[in-house]
Every structure is written in structure tokens, then in C-alpha cells.
Amino acid sequence: MKGLNKVTLIGNLGKDPEIQQLEGTISVTKFSLATTESFKDDKGQTQSTTEWHNIVLWRGLAEVAYKYLQKGSLVYLEGKLKTRQFEDKEGKNRYITEIVADQLIMLDRRTDATVDE
Numbered sequence: 001m002k003g004l005n006k007v008t009l010i011g012n013l014g015k016d017p018e019i020q021q022l023e024g025t026i027s028v029t030k031f032s033l034a035t036t037e038s039f040k041d042d043k044g045q046t047q048s049t050t051e052w053h054n055i056v057l058w059r060g061l062a063e064v065a066y067k068y069l070q071k072g073s074l075v076y077l078e079g080k081l082k083t084r085q086f087e088d089k090e091g092k093n094r095y096i097t098e099i100v101a102d103q104l105i106m107l108d109r110r111t112d113a114t115v116d117e
Contacts, residue, residue: 005080007099009053010107011035013073017057019066029062031055031069033077033099054098056082061104068106076105 014032021027033055038048055077057065069075079101088094 007077007079007081009033009077009078009099011053011075011110013075014090016071017066017069019062026069027062027066029057029066030098031065032114033075033112054096055079056098056100057104058100062102065104073106074108076103076107077101078103 011033014034017029017031019027033053034050035053036048036050038046039096041047077099079099081097082100083094083095083097085093
């Protein structure tokens with residue numbers, strides 16, 4: 001049986017997108033995204049929890065996000081989870097899990113914009 005690696009999120013950017021150019025022509029943009037869930041506790045009080053996600057966008061989608069998004073922007077994203085390993089300054093192996101998005105819809109703009117990679 002085939003597996004499925006799909007993530008769907010609606011949330012707000014935690015910081016302005018940062019863009020890098022790789023090999024001269026390949027753009028990659030990264031930013032954090034906050035998703036908040038609300039629920040009622042045992043006393044009927046509304047509580048909320050926020051999860052933070054590391055988002056990565058490539059090529060044209062990276063350029064669109066960098067141009068139009070800013071801290072606080074509300075977006076809908078679809079993509080997949082990807083974990084990568086890197087070595088820190090002390091030589092220790094570290095891991096980071098990111099969402100590599102392939103679809104982005106800007107929700108807080110007057111005209112909805114959908115961009116596919």
C-alpha cells in the first residue's frame with residue numbers, strides 16, 4: 001500500500017518571509033506559521049493553544065510569498081512533512097521538521113489568490 005504525506009494548514013505568519021537564492025536561479029523562502037485551536041475547559045472557559053510550524057516554499061511560489069506576505073498574514077497551505085538533519089556549530093547532529101508547501105492561498109487579501117507550484 002502506498003503512503004500519504006499531506007499537510008493542510010490555515011494560520012498566520014509569525015515573521016516576515018526570508019528568501020535565499022540557490023545556484024543563482026532557484027529561490028527558497030522560509031517562515032514560521034502559527035495555528036491556533038480554541039476549546040472549552042472543564043469550567044466552560046475558552047482556552048487556546050498555538051502550534052508553530054516551519055514552512056519552506058520553492059521557486060515561483062517562494063517568490064510570490066516573499067513579495068506578498070508579511071508577519072501576521074493569514075494563509076492556507078498544502079504540502080508535505082520533511083525532516084532534515086544538519087550539524088550545529090558544536091558538531092552535534094540536529095533535526096528539523098518542516099512543511100514543504102506546494103500550494104498557497106492568501107486569505108487576508110481582497111482578491112483571493114491561489115498559487116500552485
